[in-house]
Amino acid sequence: MEEAAHPYVPRDLKLPGYVPMTLSMSSILTVYLGASLFVVTLVWFLFGRKKPQLDKLLMCWWAFTGLTHMVLEGYFVFSPEFFKDNKSCFLAEVWKEYSKGDSRYASRDSAVIAVEGITAVIEGPACLLAVYAIAKGKSYSYVLQLAISLGQLYGCLVYFITAILEGDNFATNSFYYYSYYIGANGWWVLIPFLVSYRCWIKICASAANNVEAAAKTKKKNR
Amino acid sequence: MEEAAHPYVPRDLKLPGYVPMTLSMSSILTVYLGASLFVVTLVWFLFGRKKPQLDKLLMCWWAFTGLTHMVLEGYFVFSPEFFKDNKSCFLAEVWKEYSKGDSRYASRDSAVIAVEGITAVIEGPACLLAVYAIAKGKSYSYVLQLAISLGQLYGCLVYFITAILEGDNFATNSFYYYSYYIGANGWWVLIPFLVSYRCWIKICASAANNVEAAAKTKKKNR
Numbered sequence: 001m002e003e004a005a006h007p008y009v010p011r012d013l014k015l016p017g018y019v020p021m022t023l024s025m026s027s028i029l030t031v032y033l034g035a036s037l038f039v040v041t042l043v044w045f046l047f048g049r050k051k052p053q054l055d056k057l058l059m060c061w062w063a064f065t066g067l068t069h070m071v072l073e074g075y076f077v078f079s080p081e082f083f084k085d086n087k088s089c090f091l092a093e094v095w096k097e098y099s100k101g102d103s104r105y106a107s108r109d110s111a112v113i114a115v116e117g118i119t120a121v122i123e124g125p126a127c128l129l130a131v132y133a134i135a136k137g138k139s140y141s142y143v144l145q146l147a148i149s150l151g152q153l154y155g156c157l158v159y160f161i162t163a164i165l166e167g168d169n170f171a172t173n174s175f176y177y178y179s180y181y182i183g184a185n186g187w188w189v190l191i192p193f194l195v196s197y198r199c200w201i202k203i204c205a206s207a208a209n210n211v212e213a214a215a216k217t218k219k220k221n222r
Numbered sequence: 223m224e225e226a227a228h229p230y231v232p233r234d235l236k237l238p239g240y241v242p243m244t245l246s247m248s249s250i251l252t253v254y255l256g257a258s259l260f261v262v263t264l265v266w267f268l269f270g271r272k273k274p275q276l277d278k279l280l281m282c283w284w285a286f287t288g289l290t291h292m293v294l295e296g297y298f299v300f301s302p303e304f305f306k307d308n309k310s311c312f313l314a315e316v317w318k319e320y321s322k323g324d325s326r327y328a329s330r331d332s333a334v335i336a337v338e339g340i341t342a343v344i345e346g347p348a349c350l351l352a353v354y355a356i357a358k359g360k361s362y363s364y365v366l367q368l369a370i371s372l373g374q375l376y377g378c379l380v381y382f383i384t385a386i387l388e389g390d391n392f393a394t395n396s397f398y399y400y401s402y403y404i405g406a407n408g409w410w411v412l413i414p415f416l417v418s419y420r421c422w423i424k425i426c427a428s429a430a431n432n433v434e435a436a437a438k439t440k441k442k443n444r
Contacts, residue, residue: 114379118379142429146369162333166332204361205361210431
């Protein structure tokens with residue numbers, strides 16, 4: 001039986017049992033963005049009613065990124081043979097499509113699996129906890145958001161550095177390189193950077209306030 | 223010319239130009255531990271004079287781990303051909319020896335280089351900043367220590383997960399596996415875990431204090 005040719009680069013990549021995609025790029029994007037919009041709208045109107053705009057926005061981000069980590073990336077981590085899927089499973093189709101931007105997903109590069117595993121198993125649930133922490137104004141809210149954001153940044157660094165070290169030749173063409181590999185991941189560099197910067201400032205301000213308050217109390221008690 | 227046989231596993235690993243070690247394990251450990259003891263003693267007596275014991279201990283840890291990251295791991299990252307070194311360079315000998323516990327250092331595994339690169343270039347200098355931050359009681363002291371510790375933990379996770387995914391067969395024998403690969407790295411799991419736990423608690427306590435103080439002020443101003 002002749003193997004179906006895969007669309008991935010490097011062209012000599014062996015993917016025995018590969019089953020071609022059935023969903024189009026636009027269907028995949030529509031479902032993913034539609035589901036994400038649904039989640040974001042739900043969080044915005046249900047959980048963030050009495051919150052400032054920025055907190056509501058952050059809750060939406062954490063819900064969106066947390067579910068992406070757990071559902072999409074979680075499926076990838078625990079489905080080593082997604083490229084053989086012949087039931088048009090949506091999640092398998094997502095990764096067949098994304099592999100056009102980075103074939104290391106199809107070839108199960110160990111650095112990619114390690115980063116995605118940490119992201120799906122540890123960071124995903126932590127993101128949902130961040131939604132709760134912001135909603136309830138928990139004292140660990142900023143430090144949790146900082147920890148996850150730094151984890152996302154560390155993951156992106158490992159992801160990009162290993163690609164460069166291995167020759168940076170994993171995209172089917174420059175459209176997929178810039179839209180999937182750079183474009184999609186770019187959001188997970190930009191937003192975690194902004195969030196961690198904000199949390200860092202908030203945590204430092206809180207620490208400085210405390211030192212000041214302690215100094216005042218000391219002066220008073222003299 | 224016949225190649226010198228290397229001591230690493232897997233046995234079929236190709237290391238063209240490999241030059242055997244000249245320093246013994248005990249000389250390498252003596253120099254590394256001696257230099258570390260010197261740094262730790264210096265920090266303990268010079269910088270931490272009026273500090274509580276725990277702060278002094280932490281400053282020693284940050285100085286030790288920062289210099290290890292920058293000097294040892296920095297050398298590894300930027301010396302792709304350390305295994306060819308024939309001048310008995312101490313740092314090359316360190317990595318020739320350590321590769322007996324994990325041959326991915328000699329074979330330039332990309333996940334190992336990515337993690338070591340982040341550790342040497344970003345975390346190393348950040349550790350020295352942590353010494354300064356503790357010494358001067360800076361408001362960013364805890365958050366910086368937390369960020370570095372979480373980075374160290376993330377790095378260890380990637381390091382161990384990729385080894386497992388690639389077959390966990392990179393040690394010359396079980397002595398090197400347990401002493402170098404597990405034993406030496408274990409400290410960089412245990413200590414960052416304890417440090418990040420402590421910093422997390424401190425940051426949360428500070429945030430809770432602030433909320434309380436703000437509530438009091440609000441009540442007073444009514």
